Amino acid sequence: MAPIKTQAIVLKKHNFRETSVILSLYTEKTGKIKGVLKGVRVEKSKVPPLTFTPGAFISASIYIKRTSELNLISSPSLLQFYDMPSKKNLTGWRLILNLVDLFTPEKEIDREIFHLLKNTGEILTDCQNPVVIFIAFKLKFIKILGYGIELSRCVVCRSEQPTYLFSGKLGGLICNSCKSRDTKRVNISKRVINIMQHLEKIDIKRCPVIKSIPVEILRKINFYSNITLNYHSEIDKIWWTNEKNIL
Ligand SMILES: [Zn+2]
Structure with a gap:
C-alpha cells in the first residue's frame, strides 16, 4: 500500500x-x-x-x-x-497531548482536532496564562468530540429558563424538571457558566490576551469538563491525577 x-x-x-x-x-x-x-x-x-x-x-x-x-x-x-517558556506551560502541553491520546479514536480523521492541537502548541510557547489555555483547549476539544457542553439551555428539554444544575452524563445544564435524568448532577454558578461560555467562544489563538481567571474558578470548570469527558471514556484508571500539577 x-x-x-x-x-x-x-x-x-x-x-x-x-x-x-x-x-x-x-x-x-x-x-x-x-x-x-x-x-x-x-x-x-x-x-x-x-x-x-x-x-x-x-x-x-x-x-x-x-x-x-x-x-x-x-x-x-x-x-x-514547541519550546515551552516555563514548567507550567510544558506541563499544560503534556497534559493536552495525553488528553488527545486518551480520548480520540484511532484512524478517524478530524482536521479540527489537528489544527486545535497545533495552534495550542504554538500559543503555549509564548503565553503567560497556560492554565487558562489548558482549560480553553479542553472545552473546545469536548465540543469537537461532540460531548457538549450545552451552557445556554437545558440539554434535555431545551428550555431556556436559567438553571444552575450541571450534568456530566448529559453534557450540559439541566433544568429543575429534568434533573431526575441524572442523579449525579451537580450545582454550577452563573459566574462559572459565563466564563465557560466565553472560553468556548473565543478562538484559541486569542486566549493569550485573557487576563487571569481565579484558580478556584478554573478548577471548577476543569471539574465540569472532566465529569463530561469521563462519562464517555472507557478508561478504568483515574486519568486526571496529573492535572493537579497545574491546577
Ligand atoms: Zn429540562
Missing part, C-alpha cells in the same frame, strides 16, 4: 526493541495512529531525537497496516519543536 505523507504531532513515545520507537501520532490526514519508527535509537541515526519526542510537530510517511494495530512510520522530519 502506498504511504500517506502527512503532518503530525507526536503524542506519545515508547522505546521498542533495541533501536526502534513506537509513537502515537495525531496526523492531519489519518487522525490518531500508532506506529513503529525503526532504527532511530542508534548513534548514527540521521533522525534527531527531538523528531520523535512528544510535542514535536513533524511530517512523516505512514504505511497503514490493515491487519495490525501497529502501522509503520518512515522518513520523519521535524517541522517545529
